[in-house]
Amino acid sequence: MTLFNIFGAPPFPTWEAYFEYLYWFLFVATTPFFMLSAIGLGMWFSKRPNLFAKQNIFMWIIFPVSLYYLIQYQFFDFRFEFIRGDYNLFVFPYSAFLVLLGIKLIPKRWDNWFAKAISTIGKSTYHILLTQILYFSVVYSVYGDHYGASILGIDLSYDLTIYLYLIINWVICVPFGVFWYYVDFKLRNYYMLYKKNKPRKEE
Template sequence: MKQHFQQIDILKGLAIIAVLLLHSLSREQLETSYAVFHIWQAVPIFMVLMGMNLGLSYGSKTLHFDQLYTWHYFQKKALRIIFPLLIMYGISLVAGYVWEQVYAWNVYTLDWKNLIGVLPVSGKGNYFITLLLQSLFVLPLIGYTFNRWPVRTTLVLVLTEVAFQLVAYQIGYFQEDRYLYDAALFRYFSAIALGLWLSHLITRPDNRYSWLLFLAGIASGVYLYFYQYQGISLPYFKPEWQAQVFLTFPYAALLIYLGILAFPQQSDFLAFRAMATLGKASYHIFLVQVLYFGLVQDDTNIALNLAICLAAGFVFYWSESYLSKIISK
């Protein structure tokens, strides 16, 4: 049975707040606050946690290949991922129409990318939805192979990520339209691999190899500093996302490991419970904020952004959860 760690929900709660802050602050504010070491780590943390949850799910199982893509698996993922997304599609269509009638602004983003996760009214961070949709098909295979050949699977994931980056650098289409590059799950394969190893580290009593994570995380943090503030960059890698590459993900993994150590596995303390609840609603809050930032023109009011996205996200989470329970009966 999969072991539940309240720390994971707490970390997801902190990460979704970081996403809202990331989309509310200016680049100058982010750089002067050294956000590359905290707020800018939101997506890497989510991706490493994705790998860690995969490891926790598959670590205690002996699966055969034909047990991966079952009707039960797709039914579960459809309720958890696809159903909220389809509801948000409908909400964004209605909201876009109302916005056009009231403010005479054309806020729709209607093209073929709606088929791969772009909302009809698309705001900041929409690419993560497409990442998540890809993960539904890729993660079971990664978990299956890692459970059998962890070292070889890790090497394949890291090398595939590096190869994708090198090839993407040569593709002219990505210069004209970055979305498919931004939303490519290949970019986060090493983060998923780190999460898989992290699941071993937190569930096994023998953590003598934790020093490797500390060493890699510190080295990763040094690279982040030189990249962000000294202008160091990797050749033949696209410049837009060099703060999120295989050299930087160990820093996010180290933050998660420190969070696992710092927060209790289970606690009734109000602050921890509230943040854990926030983490459980993080996907719904994220969908709401994509729509929100696609509608508003002035998104500089940080308090307003947080209040609206968190409140609306919680309402969406509770309402959708209730509907899902009815459907699943």
């Protein structure tokens, strides 16, 4: 596959042969083996997630390289011929650095309404995801696309209106997802309590 990416794919006699090649290429490119660098970083930092520890000093070297690669990739269309997509060993150090920085700077305990709100949203992420799937399926069915769109309209020019639509999407999906989680949580607790107190039938 790497040779094909460097020197180009060989000529295909039929469309079926091309699609078979494409299928296996995508199969290999999306396997966990391409994520081993991210898995390795996660396992390494699990022992001591301190950005300023001696064993993590290498992050201060590879982070600028990763940041430079992302800038070139995002804004100047730079591509390696043998690496496709933005999930690779040149990207993961940037994310890992931000995670370590967050662990270092964010307080261990927050006892205020903001922390409680973030905690509630964190617990509701699955229900928020389900809400987004339902919401954007409706948006897609109405406008034929979901990029730059909200339930109120679509903006394919990607001007400042797109940020308004983004806020609208948040305002709709996040509260509904949290409410869904709250209802699901209450119903689950009610069911468990009912099941626990349900009288047993005589044999």
